[in-house]
Amino acid sequence: DTGVSQDPRHKITKRGQNVTFRCDPISEHNRLYWYRQTLGQGPEFLTYFQNEAQLEKSRLLSDRFSAERPKGSFSTLEIQRTEQGDSAMYLCASSSPGTSGKGGLNEQFFGPGTRLTVL
């Protein structure tokens, strides 16, 4: 399978616990994105990496959230001291600059998401 993969697919945790999600992009893609999707809403942009550099962070990403991409390949998203409002689907996407496919320039390919439930 050469698509974007995310692990775990589902996570249930208690309020106050820390959680970490992993995203493995398509191997040749140097750009990686995290989005958050709450129930009944469209995804919202969280952050963007080009190689290992985090180039953009949304104001939605509070100081309890941290994302890394240490070697420019896989990425992790950690949420510390989880709150019930963090319950959402966390989506990862990747792209390759200059690639022009059916989705236009810089087409983003999405993974299946990690569904987080905070009790």
Place this chain on the structure above:
Amino acid sequence: AQKITQTQPGMFVQEKEAVTLDCTYDTSDPSYGLFWYKQPSSGEMIFLIYQGSYDQQNATEGRYSLNFQKARKSANLVISASQLGDSAMYFCAMREGLGGFKTIFGAGTRLFVKA
């Protein structure tokens, strides 16, 4: 600021009929891309169709076509010959700059296909 508006929370369509899902957008950037994604209950975002702001013709991909009206800032999705498997959430989205990185999504429309 860029914005995507989908005014139909839910839509019903009879199997084999066509349906139009509405989308309007707002941006001050002359270069942008418009997208439609399908999200079934499994959660994965499935890319359907793309329209660039400078494209002269409306995009088509199989049973999907995008009715792009630039002056009205609308990008409606038309699904022809609906199938039961088309039942899902549909999101309209936009990226500013043809090579931009941040995708802005609408709130979505849930489509129900009736047998």
